[in-house]
Amino acid sequence: MDTPLFEINDKHELKIARKIASGGMGTVYEAIQMGASGFKKRMAIKTLMDDAAEDQEFVEMFISEAKLVADLIHENITQVYQLGKFKNSFYIAMEYINxxxxxxxxxxxxxxxxxxxxxxxxxxxxxxxxxxxxxxxxxxxxxxxxxxxxxxxxxxxxxxxxxxxxxxxxxxxxxxxxxxxxxxxxxxxxxxxxxxxxxxxxxxxxxxxxxxxxxxxxxxxxxxxxxxxxxxxxxxxxxxxxxxxxxxxxxxxxxxxxxxxxxxxxxxxxxxxxxxxxxxxxxxxxxxxxxxxxxxxxxxxxxxxxxxxxxxxxxx
The missing domain is CATH 1.10.510.10 (Transferase(Phosphotransferase) domain 1)
Structure with a gap:
């Protein structure tokens, strides 16, 4: 069963479907974005690992990645949708590749x-x-x-x-x-x-x-x-x-x-x-x-x- 990952507000949240991979400074999950009137969108969520989240240099690189590629919109580049923050850590919502x-x-x-x-x-x-x-x-x-x-x-x-x-x-x-x-x-x-x-x-x-x-x-x-x-x-x-x-x-x-x-x-x-x-x-x-x-x-x-x-x- 899908479990909540991040609550964006009362009606919108991201739910984890499965872990795709982990390594380096982050973990990538397949997630479902829930919206109004039954809206659903599959996406990938990249999160910082606990140790990396405590390392300011890793955090800065993570944020820089999201900012740098936010406007890279090309068929052959994975699209980044959002840089978000949950509790004390950041996450990047991006295009999910089947x-x-x-x-x-x-x-x-x-x-x-x-x-x-x-x-x-x-x-x-x-x-x-x-x-x-x-x-x-x-x-x-x-x-x-x-x-x-x-x-x-x-x-x-x-x-x-x-x-x-x-x-x-x-x-x-x-x-x-x-x-x-x-x-x-x-x-x-x-x-x-x-x-x-x-x-x-x-x-x-x-x-x-x-x-x-x-x-x-x-x-x-x-x-x-x-x-x-x-x-x-x-x-x-x-x-x-x-x-x-x-x-x-x-x-x-x-x-x-x-x-x-x-x-x-x-x-x-x-x-x-x-x-x-x-x-x-x-x-x-x-x-x-x-x-x-x-x-x-x-x-x-x-x-x-x-x-x-x-x-x-x-x-x-």
Missing amino acids: GVNLQDFQERHTAIQENPPEDISAFMISRVCRALEYAHNKRDADGNLLGIVHRDVSPKNIMMSFEGVVKLTDFGIAKAVHHMDKEGDVLYGKVPYMSPEQASFKVTDARSDIFSLGICFYELLSGEILFGNQETIITMQKIMREDVPPIRERCPNISEKLERIIHKALNRDLEKRYQTAGEMGTDLEHFLYDDGYGPTNLTLEKYLKNMFPERVPQYK
Whole structure:
């Protein structure tokens, strides 16, 4: 049975349906917003864990996340609805995604000993490119570039709904130009998906997110970990110093176009890497559509429902 989480007023409240995930500084729940005349809306609620709620730095990051992404309205970015406060802690109400994340997607393919199709993979990554392009180029009401960098592009933060829509989520450690005071002193992000400059404690820009997305793409197509799967100094050193193994060694039949795209995204030289996510997205779209009709949201929807039949009925 649903249990109340937050009472907004006498007639409006959020009710917990289930816990989705926990980690880092928060816990995410599926919840139902109750409104007047039987109104109901499913959403996700992100709350601070008890320990984090006592840490002023975590609280400030949590609030900054909500404020930073409040006006990020894009098909491929999870929408934030509200920053609220209950008792002594904050919560973020956001769009609920009926689907799986990229890690689930990879693990299912590993379990059946198959690599995902190139076109489906390229389509998903191209949608993340468009999400990043939008975020990177976002301006405030006065026309000033916000300078948003996600800094945590990783498989768990790339969602695919069962309607075939790709969503970049969790801007919890994203930075903007006016929130750069601690960068270079504190390491943020998941180590296995960091860019060389991020792992080196250097100031990051949009090109850092492109490198992280390149790692996701490499692992998606190859089915193998690129630099490591541990949050250790060894993984960081590999990211900073080791050459990226040619993906063709792991995927002998990979398209030459995709091969070039992946290695350009993973170039350690910032000037030789893709300069914008939009540029990478355009190259992927040329790969997908230049020769005819390529994948769409509907294509991905059908593929996901076929891959995860046991998860689909609850969303009918």
